[in-house]
Amino acid sequence: MIENVAALAHGFAVALTAKHILFMVAGVCFGLVVGVLPGLGAPNGVGLLLPLTFTMEPVSAIILLTSMYWGALIGGSTTSILFNIPGEPSSVATTFDGYPMAKSGEATKALTFAFLSSGFGALFGVVVVTLLAGWVTRFALLFSPVEYFAVFVLAFASFIAFGGGSPLKSVVSIALGLALASVGMDTISGSMRLTYDVPDLIRGISFLVVVIGLFGLGELFETMQNPAAAKPVATRLDLAGVVRAALEWPRYGVALLRSAVIGCWMGIAPGGPTAASFMSYGIGKRFSRNGPRFGKGEPEGLVCAETADQSAGSSAMLPMLALGLPSSATAAVLLGGLMIWGITPGPTLFSERPDFVWGLIASMYLSNIVAVVLALATVPLFARMLQVPFTITGPIIALVCVIGAWTVAGAPFDLWLLLLFGAVGWLMKALDYPIAPLVLAMVLGDRTEDAFRQSMLLSGGKLSVFFASPLPATITGLALLCLVVPLAGMALKPRTARSAAP
Amino acid sequence: MSDVPQRPVLPRKQAEIAFALLLALVGGAVIAGAREMDTGWGGSGPEAGYFPLRIGIVLVVASLAVLVREALRPAGDGVLIAGIGGGRLALFVLPLVALVAVVPWLGFYIAAFAYLLVAVGLVGRVRWGRALAIALGTPLVLFVAFEYAFRAPLPKGPLGPLLGLP
Amino acid sequence: MTMRLAALAAALGLTAATPVAAFTPSKPVEFVVTAGAGGGTDIFARTIQSIIQKNNLVAQPIVVTLKGGGSGAEGFVYGKTGSGDAHRLVFGTSNQWLLPMVAKVGWSRQELTPVAALAFDEFILWTRQDAPWKTAGEFVAAAKAGTIKVGGSQSKDLDETLLKILEKAAGIKTTYIPFKSGGEAAVQLAGGHIDANTNNPAENVGQWKGGQGRPVCVFSAARLAAGPKVTDTMAWSDIPTCKEQGIPIEEYKMPRAVYLPPNVPAEAVAFWADVLEKVFASPEWQEYIGRTSQSATFLKGDAFAKFIASDEDRSRKVFEEQGWLVK
Known part of the structure; x- marks a missing residue:
C-alpha cells in the first residue's frame, strides 16, 4: 500500500505537466459537449479522438482520452436530468429522480448534485484503485461465470425487490425486457433467436434506442397530451444557486458513501456501471429514510445513482488495465487504443510501464476535479434551456431523439423502433406499468443468461455449482435474502398493523 | 381537433384491456419464435430456446391476468386520452x-x-x-x-x- | 523530345497513375468493422487507417464505424446493402464465408467482393499455468483420461471449429465453453476456471507474460518468427508447432481481410488492392504484424479467391459432421 502511494507521487510528476493539464481541460470540455449531444456519447467521442492520438506518447494519449470520457459521463447526466434522455445506459437511473426534480423547478440543484456526486464517486473509485491495486486484480480473477451469474442476480434482486407498483405489471415489464434482450445472436449456441428472419433484428434490439424511446419520446408524448405539464418551469439560474446547492449536498454523506462502495464493488466484481447505478438506487430506496419518496424527485435517489455510476466507472479502469476486460463500450474503445499504442494490458503492465499506469491514475484525480468544476460552471447555461417555451424545445428534443437513435447503427429500422417504444413508454407510464424493471432486465438479461449457461457447461449441468464454493454461495445467498425479506415484510405487515390496533 | 372539448376519447379501462391484449400477443410471438429452437434442458444446461419459451409464457400469463383483472374492475371515470x-x-x-x-x-x-x-x-x-x-x-x-x-x-x-x- | 520526356516520366513512375477510367475516392471513405471495439478486427482496421493517413495514400478522410452485432453479421449485411459503393470497405475475417454456413445471417459469401487479405492470425493452444501437462501429447492424454474444459470466443465460430478439428485429429472429447471474446477466455484461463483456450497470440500475451497461462503448441506449419523474448525464458519461436508434437493438423489460421460491397467496378477493387498492398509494404505494417505475432501474407485477386474456396471446403466438412449447417 505504501509503495502504491510512492508510485502515485511519481504518477503526479508525470501528469502535472503543462501539456497534460491542457490535455485534461481540452478533453473534459470536448467530453462535456459530446455527452450533452445525445447520439454522440462517450464511445463515439473516444473513437473520434483516437486517430489523433496515434502519434502521441501513450500516457498523453490516455490522459486526453480518459479526460474526455469523464467529461462525457458527467455531461451525459445533463440530458438525463433536463430532458429525461439518458445518453448512456449507465445514466438511466439518473433520470428516475433527476428529471422530476428538474420538472419541479429544481434543475440547478439536480445538476449540481449530479456533478458533485459524480466527482465524489469517481474520486472514491480512484482512491480504491490507488490503495488496493494488487488486491483488486487478484479478486477480479476469482470470478468465473458462476460468480458473474450470482452478481447479476444480486443486482437484479436488490433493484426489483425494492421497487413499488403493481407486482403483476412489474412481472409483465420484466418479461418484456428479457424477451427484448434475447433477440439476436445467442452467444452460447451461435444461432439466431427471435429474429423472425428480419435482417434488422440480427444485430439485436439496441438498448439505447429502446431507452431513448421509452424515456425521451415517451415523456414528450405525455407532456403533449397533458397541457398542464407543458408550461416552462421557473428556475433560478444564478451561480449563487449552484453554491447554495453545493452547501446542502454534504447532507447526503451516508448515501454518498454507501453508493460509492456499491459502485466500487460492482466496478471490480465486475458488473459494470449500469448495474451498479440500479443496484445502488434499489438499495437506497430500501434502506434510506427518504426511500418512499424515491422516483418523485428525491435528491437522495439522484445522489445514489450518480455516485455509484461514476465510482464503478473509475474503479473498473483497474480490471481493464490488469486483465484487459473492458467494463463498458467506452472502455472497449480505450482498450483498442492501448493495443494500437503498443501497450498490452495484463498483470505485468504495472511493473512494465509504471509511468503509464500511475500517470493515468494520477490524471484521474486531476481530470475528475477539472470535470466537476467545468460542469458546475455550465449549470446556469443548461438550466436556462428549460425556460424556452415547450412549443420550441419539444420538436427539437424529438429531433435529437431521432438523431440519437440513428447514430446507434445508422438504420432506418431503428427510427421506427424508436417511435414504437415512444408509444409503449407513454402507455406504460399512463397505465402505471413500471418501466425501470424492463430497462434493467434488458441490460442484465442476456448477460445473466450467458453466465448461467456457461456455468452449466462448466459444471456439466449441475445447479448445485452456485452453492458449491463460498464466494458464489455468499452472493447468491444475499440475492435470495434481498428477494425474500421484502416479501416476508409484506406478509408480516398486515398482522403487525392488526396487532397494533387495540 | 377541439370540437369535442374534454369529452373522453379513450377511457382508461378500454386502454388497459387493449394494451394487455397487445402484450399477450407479443408474448405469443415470443413463444412462436422460441419454438423454432430447441427449448429443452440439454445434457449440459438449457438450450437456446429454453429461456425465451418460458419468458414468453410468463409474458402471456401475466398480461392475461392484468387483462382479466381490469375487465372485472368496474369502469371508473379514468381517461387515457381526453x-x-x-x-x-x-x-x-x-x-x-x-x-x-x-x-x-x-x-x-x-x-x-x-x-x-x-x-x-x-x-x-x-x-x-x-x-x-x-x-x-x-x-x-x-x-x-x-x-x-x-x-x-x-x-x-x-x-x-x-x-x-x- | 516528347518521346524522351514520356520515357523519363514512365521511368519515374509518373504515368503509372493514369490508366483508363482509374478510380479515386470522391467522398469520405467508411471503414466498417465487423466486430466490437477493441477486438482484433477493430485494431486491424484502425492500424490500416493510421498508415493510410500517415502516408497520405488516400486523399479523402476515413471514418471507422463499428458494426459488430450478431458476430459481425451486422457489418456484412451493411456492406451488402451498399451495392456499387466503392467508398465502403468492410473489415473482417474468414467469418465472411463461414458465418452464412452456420446461421441465418442475411448475406451469402458471393454477395461481397473480396479485395485482399493482409495478415494471417495464428492460433495457439494455451493452458492454465498450473496444469500438469506440458506438451501436446500430455494434453491429449489428460483429455482422454478426464474432462478438459476449453474456452473460446463465440459459438460455431473459429475457436470451436478448431477444437472440433483437434478433437477428431487427436481422438479426444472436450467441453467447449463459448465466451463473448477472446479477452474473456484469456481472463477465465488466468483465473483457472477453464483448462485451456485457443486464443490468438495477441489475445493471451499479457497473461503469458504475467505467468497466468502458458502456450502448449501453435497450429502452424512452421514455428512463429523469432523475436525478442516474451517471458524470461521464451520467445514466440520457442513454442513448438502442434504438428511436431504429434497432432496431425497441418495448420489453422485466420485471415484478416478487406471486402467491398457487391457490384463495384473492377477499377475500384484494383485501386483498393493497390492501396492495401502499399499499406502492407510499409514499415508500420511490419511493426503491427510483429507486435501481434501474426504472419505477414498478402493475398489478392485469384490467390485470395482460391484460399477462400479451399478454406470453405475444409470448414464445410467440419460443419457437416457437427450438424451445424443451416438449411
Whole structure:
C-alpha cells in the first residue's frame, strides 16, 4: 500500500505537466459537449479522438482520452436530468429522480448534485484503485461465470425487490425486457433467436434506442397530451444557486458513501456501471429514510445513482488495465487504443510501464476535479434551456431523439423502433406499468443468461455449482435474502398493523 | 381537433384491456419464435430456446391476468386520452412520423428543416420569422457538429450532391 | 523530345497513375468493422487507417464505424446493402464465408467482393499455468483420461471449429465453453476456471507474460518468427508447432481481410488492392504484424479467391459432421 502511494507521487510528476493539464481541460470540455449531444456519447467521442492520438506518447494519449470520457459521463447526466434522455445506459437511473426534480423547478440543484456526486464517486473509485491495486486484480480473477451469474442476480434482486407498483405489471415489464434482450445472436449456441428472419433484428434490439424511446419520446408524448405539464418551469439560474446547492449536498454523506462502495464493488466484481447505478438506487430506496419518496424527485435517489455510476466507472479502469476486460463500450474503445499504442494490458503492465499506469491514475484525480468544476460552471447555461417555451424545445428534443437513435447503427429500422417504444413508454407510464424493471432486465438479461449457461457447461449441468464454493454461495445467498425479506415484510405487515390496533 | 372539448376519447379501462391484449400477443410471438429452437434442458444446461419459451409464457400469463383483472374492475371515470390532449398528441406525433419516413430519402438536414418548420411554426404557432430561424439554425448547428467537428456523418440525401458532399 | 520526356516520366513512375477510367475516392471513405471495439478486427482496421493517413495514400478522410452485432453479421449485411459503393470497405475475417454456413445471417459469401487479405492470425493452444501437462501429447492424454474444459470466443465460430478439428485429429472429447471474446477466455484461463483456450497470440500475451497461462503448441506449419523474448525464458519461436508434437493438423489460421460491397467496378477493387498492398509494404505494417505475432501474407485477386474456396471446403466438412449447417 505504501509503495502504491510512492508510485502515485511519481504518477503526479508525470501528469502535472503543462501539456497534460491542457490535455485534461481540452478533453473534459470536448467530453462535456459530446455527452450533452445525445447520439454522440462517450464511445463515439473516444473513437473520434483516437486517430489523433496515434502519434502521441501513450500516457498523453490516455490522459486526453480518459479526460474526455469523464467529461462525457458527467455531461451525459445533463440530458438525463433536463430532458429525461439518458445518453448512456449507465445514466438511466439518473433520470428516475433527476428529471422530476428538474420538472419541479429544481434543475440547478439536480445538476449540481449530479456533478458533485459524480466527482465524489469517481474520486472514491480512484482512491480504491490507488490503495488496493494488487488486491483488486487478484479478486477480479476469482470470478468465473458462476460468480458473474450470482452478481447479476444480486443486482437484479436488490433493484426489483425494492421497487413499488403493481407486482403483476412489474412481472409483465420484466418479461418484456428479457424477451427484448434475447433477440439476436445467442452467444452460447451461435444461432439466431427471435429474429423472425428480419435482417434488422440480427444485430439485436439496441438498448439505447429502446431507452431513448421509452424515456425521451415517451415523456414528450405525455407532456403533449397533458397541457398542464407543458408550461416552462421557473428556475433560478444564478451561480449563487449552484453554491447554495453545493452547501446542502454534504447532507447526503451516508448515501454518498454507501453508493460509492456499491459502485466500487460492482466496478471490480465486475458488473459494470449500469448495474451498479440500479443496484445502488434499489438499495437506497430500501434502506434510506427518504426511500418512499424515491422516483418523485428525491435528491437522495439522484445522489445514489450518480455516485455509484461514476465510482464503478473509475474503479473498473483497474480490471481493464490488469486483465484487459473492458467494463463498458467506452472502455472497449480505450482498450483498442492501448493495443494500437503498443501497450498490452495484463498483470505485468504495472511493473512494465509504471509511468503509464500511475500517470493515468494520477490524471484521474486531476481530470475528475477539472470535470466537476467545468460542469458546475455550465449549470446556469443548461438550466436556462428549460425556460424556452415547450412549443420550441419539444420538436427539437424529438429531433435529437431521432438523431440519437440513428447514430446507434445508422438504420432506418431503428427510427421506427424508436417511435414504437415512444408509444409503449407513454402507455406504460399512463397505465402505471413500471418501466425501470424492463430497462434493467434488458441490460442484465442476456448477460445473466450467458453466465448461467456457461456455468452449466462448466459444471456439466449441475445447479448445485452456485452453492458449491463460498464466494458464489455468499452472493447468491444475499440475492435470495434481498428477494425474500421484502416479501416476508409484506406478509408480516398486515398482522403487525392488526396487532397494533387495540 | 377541439370540437369535442374534454369529452373522453379513450377511457382508461378500454386502454388497459387493449394494451394487455397487445402484450399477450407479443408474448405469443415470443413463444412462436422460441419454438423454432430447441427449448429443452440439454445434457449440459438449457438450450437456446429454453429461456425465451418460458419468458414468453410468463409474458402471456401475466398480461392475461392484468387483462382479466381490469375487465372485472368496474369502469371508473379514468381517461387515457381526453379530446384536446389527444388532438395535441396527434399533431405532435404526425410530423414526427413523417420525419422518420422521409429521412432515408431526404437526409437529416432537409428533413429536419421541414419538420421543425411544421412542428414549431405550424403546430406550435410560433411566429414565422422565429420558426424559420429555428428551422434553419438547428440543422446548421447539427451539420457543423456532426459533419465537421465529430466526423459522424448523417445521411444527407439530395443535399450531398448539391453541395458536393457525400 | 516528347518521346524522351514520356520515357523519363514512365521511368519515374509518373504515368503509372493514369490508366483508363482509374478510380479515386470522391467522398469520405467508411471503414466498417465487423466486430466490437477493441477486438482484433477493430485494431486491424484502425492500424490500416493510421498508415493510410500517415502516408497520405488516400486523399479523402476515413471514418471507422463499428458494426459488430450478431458476430459481425451486422457489418456484412451493411456492406451488402451498399451495392456499387466503392467508398465502403468492410473489415473482417474468414467469418465472411463461414458465418452464412452456420446461421441465418442475411448475406451469402458471393454477395461481397473480396479485395485482399493482409495478415494471417495464428492460433495457439494455451493452458492454465498450473496444469500438469506440458506438451501436446500430455494434453491429449489428460483429455482422454478426464474432462478438459476449453474456452473460446463465440459459438460455431473459429475457436470451436478448431477444437472440433483437434478433437477428431487427436481422438479426444472436450467441453467447449463459448465466451463473448477472446479477452474473456484469456481472463477465465488466468483465473483457472477453464483448462485451456485457443486464443490468438495477441489475445493471451499479457497473461503469458504475467505467468497466468502458458502456450502448449501453435497450429502452424512452421514455428512463429523469432523475436525478442516474451517471458524470461521464451520467445514466440520457442513454442513448438502442434504438428511436431504429434497432432496431425497441418495448420489453422485466420485471415484478416478487406471486402467491398457487391457490384463495384473492377477499377475500384484494383485501386483498393493497390492501396492495401502499399499499406502492407510499409514499415508500420511490419511493426503491427510483429507486435501481434501474426504472419505477414498478402493475398489478392485469384490467390485470395482460391484460399477462400479451399478454406470453405475444409470448414464445410467440419460443419457437416457437427450438424451445424443451416438449411
